[in-house]
Amino acid sequence: MTDESIPRRTFLVGAGIAGTVAATGIDPAPAAAAAPPESAPVPTPTAQPEAWLTLNPTEAAFVTAAVDTLIPADDLTPSASACGVAVFIDRQLAGAYGSGARLYRDGPFLKGKPEQGYQLALTPRDYFRAGIAATNDWTRRRHGNDFDRLAEAERELALREMEQGKAEFSGFSSKDFFEALLAITMEGFFSDPIYGGNREMAAWKMVGYPGLPASYRNDVKTYFNKKYDKPPQSIADFV
Amino acid sequence: MATRLKEVDAVMVGMGWTGAIMARELTKAGLNVVGLERGQDRIPGNDFMLPNLRDELRYAARLELMQDNSIDTLTFRNAPDEFALPIRRFGAFLPGEGVGGSGNHWGGLHWRFLPTDFRIRSVLAERYGASAIPDDMTITDWPVTYDELEPYYDRFDKLCGVSGKAGNLRGQIMDGGNVFEGPRSDEYPNKPLKSSAGALLMAEAAKSLGYHPFPIPVSNSSAPYTNPEGVTLGGCQYCGFCNRTACEANAKASSVVTLMPVLRADPKFELRTRAFVSRLVYDKAARRVTGVVYTDLRNGEEYEQPAGIVVLSAYVFGNTQFMLLAGIGEPYDRATGKGVVGKNYAYQFEAGAAAFFEDRQLNSYMGAPGQLVCIDDFNGENFDHGGLGFFGGGYFAGGSGGSPPIYGRATPHGTPRWGSEWKQATVKWYNHFVRFNTQGSVYANRDNYLDLDPTYRDALGRPLIRLTYNATDNDHKMSRYLLEKLEGIIRAMNPTSYEMHPRPKNFTIVPYQSTHNTGGTMMGSDPKSSVVNRYLQAWDAHNLFIQGASVFPQQHGYNPTGTVGALSYWSAQAIINQYVKNPGPLVHA
Numbered sequence: 001m002t003d004e005s006i007p008r009r010t011f012l013v014g015a016g017i018a019g020t021v022a023a024t025g026i027d028p029a030p031a032a033a034a035a036p037p038e039s040a041p042v043p044t045p046t047a048q049p050e051a052w053l054t055l056n057p058t059e060a061a062f063v064t065a066a067v068d069t070l071i072p073a074d075d076l077t078p079s080a081s082a083c084g085v086a087v088f089i090d091r092q093l094a095g096a097y098g099s100g101a102r103l104y105r106d107g108p109f110l111k112g113k114p115e116q117g118y119q120l121a122l123t124p125r126d127y128f129r130a131g132i133a134a135t136n137d138w139t140r141r142r143h144g145n146d147f148d149r150l151a152e153a154e155r156e157l158a159l160r161e162m163e164q165g166k167a168e169f170s171g172f173s174s175k176d177f178f179e180a181l182l183a184i185t186m187e188g189f190f191s192d193p194i195y196g197g198n199r200e201m202a203a204w205k206m207v208g209y210p211g212l213p214a215s216y217r218n219d220v221k222t223y224f225n226k227k228y229d230k231p232p233q234s235i236a237d238f239v
Numbered sequence: 240m241a242t243r244l245k246e247v248d249a250v251m252v253g254m255g256w257t258g259a260i261m262a263r264e265l266t267k268a269g270l271n272v273v274g275l276e277r278g279q280d281r282i283p284g285n286d287f288m289l290p291n292l293r294d295e296l297r298y299a300a301r302l303e304l305m306q307d308n309s310i311d312t313l314t315f316r317n318a319p320d321e322f323a324l325p326i327r328r329f330g331a332f333l334p335g336e337g338v339g340g341s342g343n344h345w346g347g348l349h350w351r352f353l354p355t356d357f358r359i360r361s362v363l364a365e366r367y368g369a370s371a372i373p374d375d376m377t378i379t380d381w382p383v384t385y386d387e388l389e390p391y392y393d394r395f396d397k398l399c400g401v402s403g404k405a406g407n408l409r410g411q412i413m414d415g416g417n418v419f420e421g422p423r424s425d426e427y428p429n430k431p432l433k434s435s436a437g438a439l440l441m442a443e444a445a446k447s448l449g450y451h452p453f454p455i456p457v458s459n460s461s462a463p464y465t466n467p468e469g470v471t472l473g474g475c476q477y478c479g480f481c482n483r484t485a486c487e488a489n490a491k492a493s494s495v496v497t498l499m500p501v502l503r504a505d506p507k508f509e510l511r512t513r514a515f516v517s518r519l520v521y522d523k524a525a526r527r528v529t530g531v532v533y534t535d536l537r538n539g540e541e542y543e544q545p546a547g548i549v550v551l552s553a554y555v556f557g558n559t560q561f562m563l564l565a566g567i568g569e570p571y572d573r574a575t576g577k578g579v580v581g582k583n584y585a586y587q588f589e590a591g592a593a594a595f596f597e598d599r600q601l602n603s604y605m606g607a608p609g610q611l612v613c614i615d616d617f618n619g620e621n622f623d624h625g626g627l628g629f630f631g632g633g634y635f636a637g638g639s640g641g642s643p644p645i646y647g648r649a650t651p652h653g654t655p656r657w658g659s660e661w662k663q664a665t666v667k668w669y670n671h672f673v674r675f676n677t678q679g680s681v682y683a684n685r686d687n688y689l690d691l692d693p694t695y696r697d698a699l700g701r702p703l704i705r706l707t708y709n710a711t712d713n714d715h716k717m718s719r720y721l722l723e724k725l726e727g728i729i730r731a732m733n734p735t736s737y738e739m740h741p742r743p744k745n746f747t748i749v750p751y752q753s754t755h756n757t758g759g760t761m762m763g764s765d766p767k768s769s770v771v772n773r774y775l776q777a778w779d780a781h782n783l784f785i786q787g788a789s790v791f792p793q794q795h796g797y798n799p800t801g802t803v804g805a806l807s808y809w810s811a812q813a814i815i816n817q818y819v820k821n822p823g824p825l826v827h828a
Contacts, residue, residue: 070657076666097301104308104327106695112324115317115747119324156658163656182657190644191296206662207669209604209644212293214478215488216605225436227600227670238290 050087053094054125058146062132063089065148067185069155077202080189088188088197089128098125124180131177134169135162193234204232212238241532241541247273250531250546252516252561255340256800257786257807258552259494259502260398263468264811265548266507268819273544274508275533277515278306278337281495287343287485295643298484304344305329305483306336306554310515311697313556313704315748319573319686323705325695330749332586332756333483334554338512341554341754342493342800343485346608347458349401349492350797351392351805354385354421355620359682359793362620363630375685376630376713377583379792382764382773385421388805391812393424395804399492400464400472402609403427403456417453419615429461431609432475437601437639437673438612444731450614455636457609458492458800468501479604479641513537517699519549519565521780528565528783534699547822548814551760551785556704558789559689559759564701567779568760568770571688573707579770580760581689584706585794587755588633588679588714590722590742593649594734595672603647603670606640613637617724618796619680629716631680633796635725639673649674652738675729677721680796681757684711689759710746718742755799757791765828772826774813775806781824784810 052060064086071080080086092098100123112119122130135158136146143154150158159178161167167174188197190204192211198204204211211232219228248270251258262272281287281304297303306312306329314323335341355362358380363372372378405426406416431454434442442452459475466472473488481491489496502508513536520529520543530545551558562568562580571582613636615621624630642648649672654664681687692705722739729737763769766778771790777783786807788799817825 071662072659074659074662076659076662100309102302102305102307102309102328104312104325106325108694110322110324113317113321113745115745116315116324116326117330117748118327159657185657187296187300187645190648191300192294195296204644207644207648207666209669212290214293214476214480214604216477216479217474220433220435220477220605220610223602223605225600226602228602228605235290235294 050090052090054098055090055093058136059129059132060086060090061148062136062146065155066159066181067188069152069159070182070185071189077206080185082199083189083202084193084197084199085185085188088191088195089184091196092184092188093125093128099123100125127180130172131180134172134174134177138167138169138174194236201232201234241543243543243545246530246545246547247271248546249273249548249550250275250544251550251552252531253340253551253553253557254338254494254510255335255552255554256342256494256804258340258550259498260804260807261550261552261784261786261811262502262508263498264808264815266502266505268815270507270548270819272508273546274502274510275514275516275531275544276338276510276512277536278512280510280512281338281343281485283485283487283489283495287487289487292484292487293478293480295480295645298344298480299482299643299646302329302333302483304335304337304485306334309698311703313706314692314695315706315708317707317709317745319707323692323694323707325703326748331747331752332754333751334556334754338499338510339485339493339495343495344483345493345754345800346482347491348608348798348800349396349399349403349456349458350801351421352385352795352797352802353419353619353621356795357381357383357385357388359619359795366620367624372630373713377683377685379583379761379763379768381792382762382769383809388802388809389421389424391805391808392801394467394808395801396425397428398466398468398497398804399458400428400460400466401456401458401492402429402431402461402475404431404454406453415453417615418451419618419621427456429464432457432459432461432477432607433610434612435601435606435610435638435640436599438610438637440596440673440732441637441675441728442612444728445612445614447731448727450616450728452612452614455609455611455613457607459486459490459607459609460492461609466497468498470497470500472496475607475609477606477610477640479606479643481608481641515699516553516561517541517701519561519567519783521565521567523566526780528567528780547782548818549783551783552787555756555759555787555789556689556706558785558787560691560701560704562760562770562777562785563691567777567783568766570690573686573688576685579768583683583758583761583792584687584689584708585681585683585757585791586708586746587753587794588681588710588718588742589753590677590679590718590740592675592722592725592729592737592739593672594675594729594732594737595649595651595668597671597735599671601639601670601672603640603642603672604644606638608641610640611636611638614728617721627716627720629713629720631682631713631717631796633677633679633717633721635675635677635721635728637673637675637728642674644669651736673732673734675725677718677725678796678798679714679718679721681714681794683758683793684713687711708746710742710744715742715744755788755794757788757794757799760785760789761792762790763792772824774825775810776813776818776825778824778828782822784814786810
């Protein structure tokens with residue numbers, strides 16, 4: 001169903017995701033010049049090609065499309081990927097967390113009750129690899145294309161069906177994968193920018209979170225029942 | 240073969256709160272003490288510094304200060320007929336690791352149990368008749384009373400610089416404090432923290448309904464404070480990061496702040512980190528533990544550390560595991576009800592609520608847990624249980640603040656969890672909500688216990704602890720009752736909207752609920768029904784003293800740390816005044 005001879009980047013633009021994944025790291029300018037369809041999210045000046053640590057081109061395209069569907073560009077913030085959330089996820093999965101640091105990984109690996117929590121042998125990196133493949137397999141069956149190549153409304157529908165557990169992935173829990181995807185997306189959006197997401201503290205500005213230094217000993221009195229008016233600061237602003 | 244080291248007077252297995260208290264008391268009495276800690280050292284001036292401490296991803300999401308599950312974890316199942324599976328990553332509860340233990344990342348809420356909590360089985364029998372206590376509810380009286388522990392509660396309060404307002408000072412009921420508490424011999428060392436705007440709304444509503452609101456007692460010093468050890472704590476910065484993170488201001492009390500500076504300077508104390516104790520060396524005939532065996536994680540060498548006194552000061556699960564592995568005391572058998580080690584595991588049954596206030600600016604990111612206001616009207620035996628169909632209770636706390644944005648956001652029920660509509664709602668509500676919690680008791684039940692897992696092992700090849708636990712009908716009824724009363728308070732606060740969050744039927748290992756695990760090596764009045772006596776001395780090994788919440792016979796409606804600290808001071812006093820002079824059983828069975 002997917003014509004692998006066509007470079008993924010072209011499809012990305014076709015799907016309306018401006019300036020995202022350049023798998024080869026080539027200047028995306030010609031692609032960005034293509035006219036996006038009506039449903040396209042607002043392109044943002046911060047969007048630029050990313051260098052990926054662990055995600056392959058298909059995965060990078062998926063993650064970018066997924067986080068931009070979960071957190072789209074609007075008048076509150078640029079899209080999640082423009083805020084660095086896809087980069088955040090790539091770095092997290094490439095690092096200690098993604099490699100299963102602090103995770104008990106002795107067998108036997110048996111299927112448990114939901115009450116018993118995560119019971120797979122997969123590291124987070126491999127879990128996302130499997131989840132992305134399962135999602136694309138399902139959207140190809142259902143919508144005729146990989147997730148990132150779907151129109152925005154179809155991507156929203158796909159995620160909603162996953163969230164509700166209605167998406168019937170082959171041999172994989174769509175609901176569990178959705179929850180993992182949503183959790184890491186929110187971590188990337190709201191964590192300190194030193195991890196690659198929340199660029200220019202866009203998420204913190206959005207909700208009115210001042211970040212650091214968070215030493216409010218006097219402010220709790222000054223700003224009692226009052227809006228705090230200082231611009232946010234990151235860990236990087238204190239080094 | 241383990242290399243045998245030179246004998247010391249006392250060895251601590253674990254260097255969190257109780258290891259540090261005991262080490263300090265014993266070195267002060269002239270004993271040479273070695274503290275073994277399997278985690279890393281944690282030094283505030285180096286490890287807990289700005290700006291990096293204000294990192295919600297690192298500490299709250301990636302759990303930097305918690306026990307490493309890849310080295311050691313436990314298995315879990317809801318019921319005895321299920322197959323237990325390992326907790327591969329902690330969720331419902333978060334035991335700490337390294338010097339300071341869970342005391343580095345606690346929220347600091349610092350409570351005493353009620354005088355009636357210590358005699359709970361007798362009190363229930365007196366008030367409702369012995370037959371009213373269900374057969375499967377295996378609660379017991381504590382072998383120590385509130386009055387006996389009070390001086391030690393007071394010592395621990397002063398070590399930590401607890402901030403609060405007394406409600407019962409030497410029998411005199413004091414307005415503005417907790418009027419239900421047992422008599423205190425002294426006022427709190429520090430004044431309460433400044434209550435949050437949301438907390439004051441709750442206080443006003445609670446008062447209008449005839450309840451007795453007061454500022455929650457907390458181990459964050461509200462002002463700079465020098466404790467009796469001569470260590471100075473800073474004033475709370477209201478940063479909002481207490482839970483899961485340490486404190487750069489040295490305002491939140493932990494053993495690394497309040498005691499370790501003194502111990503580190505004491506030649507009678509030696510700290511060995513990355514020392515993973517694998518077992519106790521038990522001489523059953525002599526009824527003594529002659530020492531402990533540990534693996535130095537830095538070089539893989541195994542050592543035997545002989546000691547005159549052995550103090551088990553690990554977490555609840557580790558303490559119980561050491562006893563079961565060494566065969567000290569009879570393991571609990573759920574089928575027959577006989578045996579004691581692993582019996583009466585209990586937990587905290589917390590359920591909460593959120594209320595949204597469109598027109599109030601509540602600055603969710605500022606603050607400390609100590610800014611909460613609470614009521615204790617529905618805790619323990621503070622209210623009549625006649626006709627209610629359950630026993631137990633808990634305090635209610637509420638307030639705004641202390642909610643960094645990864646985990647601290649709240650939107651009203653029914654709001655989408657993603658997309659533009661979610662963003663708009665998040666912006667609208669992030670600084671406009673109040674959170675509530677009911678800190679419910681868990682009265683021990685026959686079916687909730689700890690034993691050794693038959694399948695899964697830790698990094699040293701030892702069987703993991705197996706946790707069999709589920710919420711009981713009693714606890715669900717109790718919690719529903721508390722939420723009903725809480726809902727009345729919330730309504731009186733007149734919010735734009737609110738929602739109650741009852742617990743699901745089954746206990747689940749995710750998401751986070753509470754790190755108030757208790758029991759497994761319960762204290763009691765005789766060796767048939769308990770593992771340690773009233774001085775925390777093991778009935779079957781007189782030089783072994785077990786510290787921490789593993790000795791609780793059941794869990795009451797309060798955070799456990801205040802009682803954990805008091806019990807350690809009480810136990811230390813018995814060791815110094817009695818045991819050292821005349822080693823042997825302090826209570827004759």
